Amino acid sequence: MRRLCSLPFLLGLLSLFLTLLHPFATTTTSTSAIPLTTIATGIRLGIVRKPFVPDATVFREAPAFRNGETCGRPSGDAEHIHIAMTLDANYLRGTMAAVLSILQHSTCPENVVFHFLWVRHETEVYSNIKSTFPYLNFKVYRFDSSRVRGLISKSVRQALDQPLNYARVYLAEIIPAEVKRVIYLDSDLVMVDDVGKLWGVDLEDKVLAAPEYCHANFTNYFTEAFWADPELPKIFQGRDPCYFNTGVMVVDADRWRRGNYTQKVEEWMAVQKQKRIYRLGSLPPFLLVLAGNIKAVDHRWNQHGLGGDNIEGKCRSLHPGPISLLHWSGKGKPWLRLDSRKPCNVDHLWAPYDLYRSSKHSFEE
Numbered sequence: 001m002r003r004l005c006s007l008p009f010l011l012g013l014l015s016l017f018l019t020l021l022h023p024f025a026t027t028t029t030s031t032s033a034i035p036l037t038t039i040a041t042g043i044r045l046g047i048v049r050k051p052f053v054p055d056a057t058v059f060r061e062a063p064a065f066r067n068g069e070t071c072g073r074p075s076g077d078a079e080h081i082h083i084a085m086t087l088d089a090n091y092l093r094g095t096m097a098a099v100l101s102i103l104q105h106s107t108c109p110e111n112v113v114f115h116f117l118w119v120r121h122e123t124e125v126y127s128n129i130k131s132t133f134p135y136l137n138f139k140v141y142r143f144d145s146s147r148v149r150g151l152i153s154k155s156v157r158q159a160l161d162q163p164l165n166y167a168r169v170y171l172a173e174i175i176p177a178e179v180k181r182v183i184y185l186d187s188d189l190v191m192v193d194d195v196g197k198l199w200g201v202d203l204e205d206k207v208l209a210a211p212e213y214c215h216a217n218f219t220n221y222f223t224e225a226f227w228a229d230p231e232l233p234k235i236f237q238g239r240d241p242c243y244f245n246t247g248v249m250v251v252d253a254d255r256w257r258r259g260n261y262t263q264k265v266e267e268w269m270a271v272q273k274q275k276r277i278y279r280l281g282s283l284p285p286f287l288l289v290l291a292g293n294i295k296a297v298d299h300r301w302n303q304h305g306l307g308g309d310n311i312e313g314k315c316r317s318l319h320p321g322p323i324s325l326l327h328w329s330g331k332g333k334p335w336l337r338l339d340s341r342k343p344c345n346v347d348h349l350w351a352p353y354d355l356y357r358s359s360k361h362s363f364e365e
């Protein structure tokens, strides 16, 4: 049984749909919902204000997820699982899917606390989260993007240069001091296993845990200018550096703060501004500071690269082995490829977590 939607509602959805498809669109075709002044401002400032449709609940409500018997009381003796993600209208559909997937596979979903970082307050984004997850335990924090503005250098892909991409560098300073451990997650992933297992990793004396990829050729993450420099490569002395992906990280927030890691990462971003020592965005400075000195966790916790490469976003298949988390890093995003009706095979693994209303219609029809 399907209810018929009103025309204004459908038009609202359509404009939102177009916005999600073309987050950087600056033309006026078919975007009557975007006031012209907004577009002009967007061009002048180099940013586009998100023309969200007011009062339209564009996501379905997720069910309430309850703790298993072994969990303890969420407000009493139970240990909280702290998860941090960024929040941005352009990626909201991904965020919603990620949150749903985490709750759905958790043994103790009521113990999970979300810490969302955003650049500015967006009422529609907030109210959409509230209405989609009425029972969610979450807090929202402002990430002051002026902290990184002067430190961002152009990378291979424009999306990587968004200030919010760098929020993870400041995460430990933004969330409350009483949060001693936090899992940082990108917004283009779904968890298909109990996050409690990842949460429980023994960090030993390390500040960060993530899957490590020692077969990847580490040389390629930095430019020739870096390797040719007489001083800079010395940072890796006494370490056996391996690539890790910064989209899934268990962080000892206490140790991060005490060790001034934010400052350490920032220092390398400043070096990058002077001499181009890498081509990617927020990832390489993490590698410079921490590669070869992290706690390695099983690869199952970040099957990344499902969005394809950074330039074309070509389809790729899954790597063999067990999977606990699927991550669409790279250019292609599953919601965009599904909407374009040219999805990759792996995108069908994301679709069950999509709470966006109009997508339900298109699959039913």
Ligand SMILES: *[C@@H]1O[C@H](CO)[C@@H](O)[C@H](O)[C@H]1NC(C)=O
Residues within 6 Å of the ligand: 217, 218, 219, 220
């Ligand atoms: C890694 O890449 C560099 C530069 O592309 C190359 O010179 C080197 O031989 C590669 N190393 C391995 C082990 O493949």
Ligand SMILES: *[C@@H]1O[C@H](CO)[C@@H](O)[C@H](O)[C@H]1NC(C)=O
Residues within 6 Å of the ligand: 258, 259, 260
């Ligand atoms: C961290 O920075 C503060 C202030 O800049 C300094 O006093 C402290 O010694 C630093 N700690 C470490 C471990 O580098």
